[in-house]
Amino acid sequence: MNPLDFLGLPLMACLLLIVVHCQFGLHVIQRNVIFVDLTLxxxxxxxxxxxxxxxHLPGTLGAYAWSLGLAWAGALALSLIRFAPKNVPHEALVGVLYVACSAGGVLLIDSAPQGAEHLKxxxxxxxxxxxxxxxxxAALIYTPIIGLLHLASRRGWMAGNGGRAWLIDLLFYAAFGVVVTSSVAMAGVLxxxxxxxxxxxxxxxxxxSLGRQWAWGIALGGLASLGGLLLSLWADTSPGATLVTVFAVVLLLVMVVPRLVMSVAVRRHAVWLSVRTAAVAVGVSLAWLAAQPRADQPLLDVAEKAMPALQSVYMRTDERDAIADSQAYVKRYAxxxxxxSERERNSRWMGTDDDETVRRISSFQQSYNEMIKGEQFVMQETRARARERLRWPVTLILMMGMSGYLLRNRLPLRR
Known part of the structure; x- marks a missing residue:
């Protein structure tokens, strides 16, 4: 099956959300109320x-009415923030409203069945x-709202003072609440x-210009959505979290790449800085390996995961075979x-098994967890013993590298 056939509808939903939210986002940034969307x-x-x-089941009229009602209540509270004392930052009050709603949601679902799944x-x-x-x-709801927002922006209706400004804020946040209510049901808060x-x-x-900013936002958001959905499908990860991560990477590239392209000196400095940072990281990792070979070695673990053949440098054949056997058992037990776990969730949610069967399932789960921990201990101990043999060779390499650095940078050299 072609992945694009499966991802066509989610990609269309992402593009629809980006078209609407990017327009609102430009106004939110202009108003300097960045966390209004998160709060609503x-x-x-x-x-x-x-x-x-x-x-009320998700997607029903009752669920939508409750969501829209609370979103409009939040819109009313946000519109009243402009009357707060001048020495109180508005963003602080927006943050207070956000954490209050978050805490209220956690308190409500704390004891509910499948509460953790609902929160996720x-x-x-x-x-x-x-x-x-x-x-x-969502398209039928968004189309008139985005049209009115564009018309209000073109005719200068978004500015005002006194009571008119409060009314404009209230209408803006209320329209935003309608959009957000539909968006959260499809895509989630993050x-x-x-x-x-x-x-x-x-x-x-x-x-x-506002029009070009909107066009760039839609184009880059569409590319990020396509990349995030494909990555989620390929890596079998949560689509929402994957999309958020890809969007953050795209923003980082937009901030960094133009500067690197425009300046040759900046590019050289970035390359040199990257090389020095990598060298320092490798040196620190080697020093930590020499000092504590049995402790966690993050950089070496990442290198071994990327290049499994690296283990053959310091592990014997029997040690590699033992680790491979333990990994196979861990995969089987997992x-x-x-x-x-799937059967237990179905039992608790749908009541397909009696209490005795559920207790037996829990007992088997604990047994498998203990067996997984045992195999992980075998892998950790085998790896630690092999790494202990690296202590003195690594120490010698560090001493030679430090000596070379001192000779190169500290002692005067004759031509």
Whole structure:
């Protein structure tokens, strides 16, 4: 099956969300209320949690009404922030509203069945399982809102003073709440915030006019969405978290790459700095290996995972075979553990098994966990014993490298 056939609808949903949220994001950045989207999204998520506790299924009218109601309540609170004392930063009050809604959601689902799954759903969403009906409904909601926002921006209706300014803020946040309520149900709180801020910031960095900033944000957001969905499918990771990570990487590239392209000196400095940083990291890792060969060695672990043949440099054949056997057993036990966990979730949620069967499943899970820990201990001990043999060769290499550095940089050389 072609991956694009499977990812076509999620990609369409991402593009729709980016088109709308990038436009709102440009206005949010202009108003300097960056975390408004995150706060309104959390208000909508709190409403969805209240609906979940009352038995309303996701996607139903009751769940949408609760989410929209709490989002509009948050919009009213945000519009009143402009009347706060001048010595109180507005962003501080926005943050207080966000953490209050987050804490309220955690308190509500703390004792609920499948509460952790609901919380994860609210944070990362389920963009891969979006339906055509959800995309069509969101498009019908977004189209008039984005049209009115564009018209208000063109005619200068977004500016005002006194009571008119409060009314403009209230209408802006209320429209934003309608958008966010639909967006959170599809994409989750974190991804909605990424759609709002990151494409808009990329547009700000690459263009000056509002129209070009919007175009750049949509283009880069679409590329990031396609890359994130493909990476999630290939690596079998959470699509929401993967998309957020890819969007952050795209923003980093937009900030760094133009500077590197424009200046040869900057490119040379960046390359030289990267080489020196890598050399320092390798030196520190070797020193740590010489001092504590049995301790965790992050850099060496990463190198061995990228190049498994590196273990043959310091491990004997029997040690490599022992580690390979333990890895095979860990994979087997983890597979059995996943099957038991899936059955336990179905039993607790759907009631397919009695209490005695559930207790037996839990007992088997503990047994498999203990066996996995035993195999991991075997791998760790085998690796530690092999690395202990590296202590003196590594110490000798460090001493030779330090001596060469001192001779090169400290002692005067004759021509």
């Amino acid at each position: 999204a959390q208000c909508a998520a709190l409403g969805a949690t209240v609906a979940f506790m009352q038995g 759903q609210m944070l990362t969403g389920s963009i891969l399982t979006v339906t055509p009906e959800e995309v069509l409904k 991804l909605v915030f990424s759609f709002l801020i990151i494409p808009a910031v990329c547009g700000k960095l690459l263009a000056n 597979g059995e553990l996943d099957k038991l």
